[in-house]
Amino acid sequence: MEMSSWVERANKVLMKNVGRLPVVFSRGTDAKLYDVNGQEYLDFLSGIAVHAVGHSHPNVVAALKKQAEKLIHVSNFFYLEEQILLAEKLAALSGLERVFFANSGAEANEAAIKLARKYGRTRMGGKYEIITAYHSFHGRTMGALAATGQPKYQESFRPLPDGFRYAHFNELDSWEAAITPQTCAVLLELVQGEGGVVPIDPAFFHGLAALCQRHGLLLMIDEVQTGLGRTGKFFAWEHLGVKPDIMTLAKALGGGLPLGVMLAKEEVAAAFEPGDHSTTVGGGGMAFAAALAILQTMEEEKLPERAAHLGAELKAEFQSWQQELTIIKEVRGWGLLLALELSIPAQPVMRACLEQGLIINAVSPTALRLLPPLNISKADLDRGLTILKQALATAAK
Numbered sequence: 133m134e135m136s137s138w139v140e141r142a143n144k145v146l147m148k149n150v151g152r153l154p155v156v157f158s159r160g161t162d163a164k165l166y167d168v169n170g171q172e173y174l175d176f177l178s179g180i181a182v183h184a185v186g187h188s189h190p191n192v193v194a195a196l197k198k199q200a201e202k203l204i205h206v207s208n209f210f211y212l213e214e215q216i217l218l219a220e221k222l223a224a225l226s227g228l229e230r231v232f233f234a235n236s237g238a239e240a241n242e243a244a245i246k247l248a249r250k251y252g253r254t255r256m257g258g259k260y261e262i263i264t265a266y267h268s269f270h271g272r273t274m275g276a277l278a279a280t281g282q283p284k285y286q287e288s289f290r291p292l293p294d295g296f297r298y299a300h301f302n303e304l305d306s307w308e309a310a311i312t313p314q315t316c317a318v319l320l321e322l323v324q325g326e327g328g329v330v331p332i333d334p335a336f337f338h339g340l341a342a343l344c345q346r347h348g349l350l351l352m353i354d355e356v357q358t359g360l361g362r363t364g365k366f367f368a369w370e371h372l373g374v375k376p377d378i379m380t381l382a383k384a385l386g387g388g389l390p391l392g393v394m395l396a397k398e399e400v401a402a403a404f405e406p407g408d409h410s411t412t413v414g415g416g417g418m419a420f421a422a423a424l425a426i427l428q429t430m431e432e433e434k435l436p437e438r439a440a441h442l443g444a445e446l447k448a449e450f451q452s453w454q455q456e457l458t459i460i461k462e463v464r465g466w467g468l469l470l471a472l473e474l475s476i477p478a479q480p481v482m483r484a485c486l487e488q489g490l491i492i493n494a495v496s497p498t499a500l501r502l503l504p505p506l507n508i509s510k511a512d513l514d515r516g517l518t519i520l521k522q523a524l525a526t527a528a529k
């Protein structure tokens with residue numbers, strides 16, 4: 133069937149809750165996607181930071197096939213081998229001793245919010261307020277949405293759960309001013325992804341960590357987009373040398389299978405008692421098997437290190453483009469979570485790239501975001517860069 137017919141059918145039946153581009157994909161392999169007409173695209177978006185090891189990595193495919201025939205789900209009244217193996221692996225990688233599995237990033241953050249509240253209630257004399265950053269993004273469920281400091285996402289859905297205060301990213305005074313006698317925790321990203329790929333200032337972060345220490349606040353880091361090698365370390369907080377009390381992960385962990393995780397220090401996790409929080413599937417056997425294969429692949433292929441070094445090369449390349457392409461105002465990001473801030477609208481550049489077979493994202497009206505798979509080949513990367521440079525040069529005319 134023609135792609136336009138598919139799009140027509142989709143538009144009749146799918147809710148119009150997101151703006152989609154008129155491309156229907158039918159298969160993918162490493163950093164390449166193919167639409168229903170067989171046209172090839174280079175994927176520099178990775179399903180929004182999901183395909184860290186690329187599409188249909190053979191290790192992941194093999195693990196999924198095996199798991200599908202073995203066991204897909206048991207209720208959370210019991211344990212599952214792969215659940216235990218994955219929890220052990222994540223605890224060992226992060227040094228955070230306790231693990232809770234959910235189905236998405238938003239749900240991982242809901243769990244973090246609930247754990248902070250329970251900890252505040254039982255260990256901090258009833259404190260419950262959480263401070264988050266303006267321009268943050270923590271998900272679309274009501275609690276995660278309340279934590280997301282962006283009125284444009286919140287307005288239509290008020291009233292939202294209360295107990296959230298907002299402070300300006302990278303401005304320590306603003307966080308200090310937001311602390312009240314009710315504050316129990318802070319929650320933030322270390323590179324604001326949906327907020328435009330804005331990295332944290334290390335001096336601000338260390339100041340905030342000290343503030344948390346001084347006031348006894350839980351430090352919660354949302355690594356849903358930054359986690360698992362994307363920034364050049366397994367976790368972005370490793371760049372800064374401060375382990376959070378609570379961390380959330382999703383996206384790259386399941387590699388497209390629905391999986392989110394909240395990890396916490398033993399002493400903090402102890403606030404949860406049986407019955408406090410749960411979900412029926414919480415990832416499940418297929419997602420755990422995929423995650424184990426993804427983590428193993430990341431370690432074998434040294435993907436965090438690869439992201440660090442490819443990211444540095446890419447940044448230098450983009451900075452060299454700035455000489456001739458003065459529409460590139462700024463190049464920012466960590467590892468392979470990068471953005472180009474333009475002096476012109478980003479959407480037309482994104483669309484021109486798509487027409488030439490390169491998928492990137494206009495993360496704000498004037499910024500392009502790049503999130504290629506961490507194991508993208510040099511040849512695919514170079515081909516994508518050629519398309520991007522050409523699209524920028526044409527848009528600059």
Ligand SMILES: Cc1ncc(COP(=O)(O)O)c(C=O)c1O
Binds near residue numbers: 237239
């Ligand atoms: C930092 C961050 N937190 C949370 C989420 C929500 O994750 P999910 O879409 O899996 O619910 C996202 C999604 O973009 C994110 O970037």
